[in-house]
Amino acid sequence: MQIKFKLWLEENGGVAFAEGRRMLLEAVDRLGSLNAAAKELGMSYRAAWGKIKATEKALGIRLLDVTTGGKGGGGATLTAEARELILKYKKFSDRMTSLMEKEFRHIFVSTKQ
Template identity: 40%
Template sequence: MKLVYKIWIEGDNKAFGEGPYKLLLKVNQLGSIYKAAQDMNMSYSKAWSIIKRAERELGIALVESNIGGAGGGGSCLTPQAKILMNKYDEFCNEAGEILIKLYNKYFSELL
């Protein structure tokens, strides 16, 4: 048996969690929303809507897009997105450690 949990941030709607986090990691790695969507087997429009919903709910810009040209377009994360992602990652790691300790405290003898 193991503990399973999900952590996300909500406003009026779900704003940011594991899905948007992974998508932004791919955008940062590949330099493109389109390439990130392809890599994650999702449509570009779905990826774009995930990012836009998160930006709207959080009230911050997450991605800066550059229009294509001779070298093609691309996208990069805003400084605010990088801060958010670092804090989300640190929070999830720390929360996970605490949740595992609590799980072991309450269920180790039972399960």
């Protein structure tokens, strides 16, 4: 038996940000393009773009600075708000994962009764 959990940020009852979107943004940061990031994560550009837009709408911030045209057709880079969001989310998520496992062991494994 093992514990699993999923956490996400909400705004007005809708999912605003979670693990998948964090990975997506990190890939964009690394690759300089939303299209390339989507490919790397094995999802369609359409799906990736939709998630970004959903977060932008929910939180009322822009996540990407985009350009079209030029050598390579264009690209996308992270805004300062996006970087801050990633940082905080990662910090929070890592901390929760650690606490979760520790508490789980404490209550479900070592504890008798």
